[in-house]
Amino acid sequence: MTGPGPLFDAIPAGDTIGLAVSGGPDSLALLLLGAAERPGRVRAATVDHQLRPESRAEAEAVGALCAERGVPHDVLTVSVEGSVQAAAREARYAALGEWCAAHGLTHLATGHHVDDQAETLLMRLARGAGLSGLAGIRAARPLCPGVTLVRPLLGARKAELEAIVAAAGIAPARDPSNADPRYDRTAARALLAGAAWLDPARLAHSAAHLAESDAALEWATDRAWAERFDGASLDPAGLPPELLRRLVLRIFASHGEVPRGADLARLIASLQAGRAATLGTLKAGPGTRWTFAPAPPRRPR
Structure with a gap:
């Protein structure tokens, strides 16, 4: 299977890696690539937010795909209150962190990619974010004690991941909220699609430069903290x-x-x-x- 290259080089070969798989094309590509790269060393989870009638069936469909590939799979059911997108994200990561801890997983991987990074940068620019915010989606960050969240597909384009899933003959789930005009991310996605001069890869490259600058400032802050x-x-x-x-x-x-x-x-x-x-x-x-x-x-x- 071809793809964006090795995903988990920085993680010890003997570690089992958690995969967050929603059933959408990005996370399904992560499942396919991860299972091929680390056979017997990945475990998947799907979070059912209970926000759509079909969500349970989609989670069970992911479970069936995992079973075909010998990947253990769990469905994590959460309840969401308040602002839907923010609350769903918070509930999702809390549940996934607890799941990782329960199964002794030190790393959780998600399917974020170049296009997600470009959308995030545009959204945060519009909100007047500072340097840390403009650095966008981090390649790795702590999720909860003992668990690191990793994004191994940040160098891949969405179209590339869609092609991997299509080549495997899998029809991914499509969340209608991804096209809901009420959400900032939908507007950012539409802007990128309609403006040829906005290259997602270049925007993601800028976010990577900003992340390096943010890390440099954190290094300087560490020194000033000790001295001041x-x-x-x-x-x-x-x-x-x-x-x-x-x-x-x-x-x-x-x-x-x-x-x-x-x-x-x-x-x-x-x-x-x-x-x-x-x-x-x-x-x-x-x-x-x-x-x-x-x-x-x-x-x-």
């Missing part, structure tokens, strides 16, 4: 704005908080103006060194 933060106070003198933002964000993260970007910007502006500020559970004080300490409890009204 003593556990209670930060020396902000002469730091570039982005490095300063990352350090203050890391201070909050070390206390289990992830403030919104606008709130964090307001706190930094207050400190730069010589004013104390409270955000979440931390109170920050200005000066030569900015201090951070638990905020006093609010008085009941």
Whole structure:
């Protein structure tokens, strides 16, 4: 079987790899390529969000394809509340993380590809995202303790993956939400399809460059963290704005908080103006060194 090349070179040969397979063409290509590359060393899961009447049958159809190829398969049923796409994604990854942990899987692979990356970059540009957001879909990131999420198909085009599935004689499931005009991703996909000058491969290449830049800034942040933060106070003198933002964000993260970007910007502006500020559970004080300490409890009204 031809495809985008070895998928799992960085994962030890003896490890069993989890595959998230929805039944769509991208994840089915991942199943076919993964099963061929690591026979007996992949296990698949399909998440049934229960959002469409046919979702259970589609999950069971994936199970039948897996059985034909000797791949163990599980259906994970989740309930979705709130904003459908965001809630479905959160529920899906939570269920897949628990599934990996239950089966001793250290890696979970998904079928994200070049076209997904290009769509993501356009969506985040439209939202005014910063560098970390514009870096797009990461090739690897932690999913949950002990489990790494990997995207081995990020170098492949969607058309290439569709061809692999068609060559295997498989009819993939088609989720109608992928054509729903209410969603930003649908609009980004339509823009890419209708503008020949927007090359998804080049956009994905830009996202890769941005990811490298983001990693470089994280390296610089690590060094500044060791040199500038003593556990209670930060020396902000002469730091570039982005490095300063990352350090203050890391201070909050070390206390289990992830403030919104606008709130964090307001706190930094207050400190730069010589004013104390409270955000979440931390109170920050200005000066030569900015201090951070638990905020006093609010008085009941």
